[in-house]
Amino acid sequence: MTPSLPWLDPEEAFPPVSQSWGSESPAPGLLAAGATLDVWRLKAAYANGIFPWFSQGQPILWWSPDPRMVLHVDEFKVHRSLRRTLQKFRQLPSCEVRIDSNFGAVIRHCSQTARSGQSGTWIVPAMIEAYEHLHEAGNAHSVETWVDGQLVGGLYCISIGRAVFGESMFAHATDASKVALAALVGLCRTQGVSMIDCQQNTGHLASLGAREISRARFLESVSRARTEDALDWSFKPVYWDSLLPPLKFA
Template sequence: MVKPVRSVHWLTPGDAFPPLNDAWGPNDPAPGLIAAGGSLDTPTLLDAYSRGIFPWFSDGQPTLWWSPDPRMVLQTAQFRLHRSLKQVLKRFRDDADCEVRFDSAFVQVIQACAAQAREGQSGTWIVPEMQEAYVALHRAGHAHSVETWVRGELVGGLYGVNLGRMVFGESMFSRQTDASKIALAALVAFCRAQGVAMIDCQQNTRHLASLGAGEIPRREFAAHLGATVRETAPVWRFEPVYWNQLF
């Protein structure tokens, strides 16, 4: 007997998200899928992230909302600083031509992430609608970029979302060896200095696991959100002294 496919919640703009337990499970066609449709406006995105839900879809698809179980996260205290990366960071820190900047080139960062995602693929999930939505979220003060600059050139970086004392990573790009890793290390140093204990990584990847990220149950992730997203958000500015959090 063929098992019927579960329906997915269809949202119209302004609709509330369903409970996390309504997300598709491991035996469904798209584990973690919780809803489709709705809006990508700033209030909806803020509500989604505060509940542990994020958008992820490709060209030609409706807006799809996800809340996977388990959830991939990087506990900032467990960031794995390999010896080779530690050496790279020390050289970067000590070079007057190198610097980390926050939020000086958000649009360029998200565009670079979208362009890099297309290489060798038929498309990217950072579609124009997503770029517009996160630029608006940035202008509202909730989305941020971490940028690696060398001799005045943007060579790598990442962007993500911040609610209270919780950071949600979205995407990284690199135009130079280790440039995105430098940005991630800078984000971890900043988070440690500001009392941010967890960075959401959304999906399990080998690269993130090699840097210390791991999976936790969705209920544990949701409980952490409940305790942190309404706290006072840090001021997004990188200070060189933050490197001391890693060395």
């Protein structure tokens, strides 16, 4: 039998995440529906291990899966081909990583990217508008891969204190999204962030070193990190040194 699903009024608090639907249900991790996508609501959601995910025509749906897919930044896998790409990227003047230079373009490219096994996108217009407001509030960020002055890949994520929650990536050139993810990992390693939330298990994320942990362990980490000082959301070339051997100059 399908379990009941709480419907949230605009001002109503989230139910405990322990009430999320279990693995035997038709939608494991589903917690509630309704409410709004206001900045305060989104911040409250992420601070408690909850995120919105729904398609066009559906109500707002809120999720807190168990287990949770995360990337421990010291476990990020820089495979040989990616290593070569990063080494070349950081040495070419035409290649650069930018942060928050065009958040709107990044989230729209993510919404338009076709994904295996998905017929549509969950980054619907209401989500784009909501996350742009969250970006204006300083809690949503884009990490961008630029080549020859063109945006060719990137990702966007949420941050509360030193808790970082990955959302979506896109690439219009080979490895362009992986370059952005590597840059985010370098930023996190350098500034003392231990893990990046990936929400749900995919083969692509697993190939880069992400793995599942229990929701309880995830929430414990978030509860500590969210109270710490905010990150410096600017990219510094020295971040590459946490992933690659430092450049040597004659």
